[in-house]
Amino acid sequence: xxxxxxxxxxxxxxxxxxxxxxxxxxxxxxxxxxxxxxxxxxxxxxxxxxxxxxxxxxxxxxxxxxxxxxxxxxxxxxxxxxxxxxxxxxxxxxxxxxxxxxxxxxxxxxxxxxxxxxxxxxxxxxxxxxxxxxxxxx
Numbered sequence: 001x002x003x004x005x006x007x008x009x010x011x012x013x014x015x016x017x018x019x020x021x022x023x024x025x026x027x028x029x030x031x032x033x034x035x036x037x038x039x040x041x042x043x044x045x046x047x048x049x050x051x052x053x054x055x056x057x058x059x060x061x062x063x064x065x066x067x068x069x070x071x072x073x074x075x076x077x078x079x080x081x082x083x084x085x086x087x088x089x090x091x092x093x094x095x096x097x098x099x100x101x102x103x104x105x106x107x108x109x110x111x112x113x114x115x116x117x118x119x120x121x122x123x124x125x126x127x128x129x130x131x132x133x134x135x136x137x138x
Contacts, residue, residue: 006058010130011048012099012122013063013082018044019122021130022055027137030130032123045089052090059092063099063129099129 010030012019018036023029033055036047052060062083065075072080080096087094 007056008130008134009048009052009055009057009060010126010133011060011062011082011086012126012129013079014038014122015078017122018048019063019124019126020048020051021123021127022051022057023130023134027134030127030134032127035122041085045085048086049089052092057090057092060086060090060094061097061130061133062086062094063126064096065099097129097133099125099132 006027007025008023008027008030010019010021010023012021016038018038020033020036021030022033024031033051036044038044048060051057060083062079064079064083065073067073067076083094083096
């Protein structure tokens with residue numbers, strides 16, 4: 001399956017923060033956008049809707065943290081539920097994508113300065129997950 005033109009929004013949901021990334025219009029490169037501090041479902045979904053609208057997202061890819069052995073544990077079930085809530089909230093397709101080890105990989109790209117400051121890694125993890133999706137669909 002090849003991606004058509006349009007921008008993809010990557011969402012990496014966590015219990016305290018939600019990482020957001022965006023692809024370019026050609027579907028080649030994913031870039032970190034922001035970290036949403038979890039407040040309430042309504043506020044979190046409203047911020048995601050705003051970002052999707054402002055940046056012209058045509059599709060949303062939600063990180064799906066399945067375990068290394070491939071089964072869906074509690075975090076994966078929560079991601080599935082959140083993806084369904086995003087789907088109800090937006091007027092574009094929403095897909096789940098395996099995000100195993102994306103945070104570990106994102107830490108490799110985070111600068112020393114960001115690590116020292118304790119900057120949240122979530123947007124970088126969303127970009128890694130979205131980049132894997134883009135690469136797999138090229």
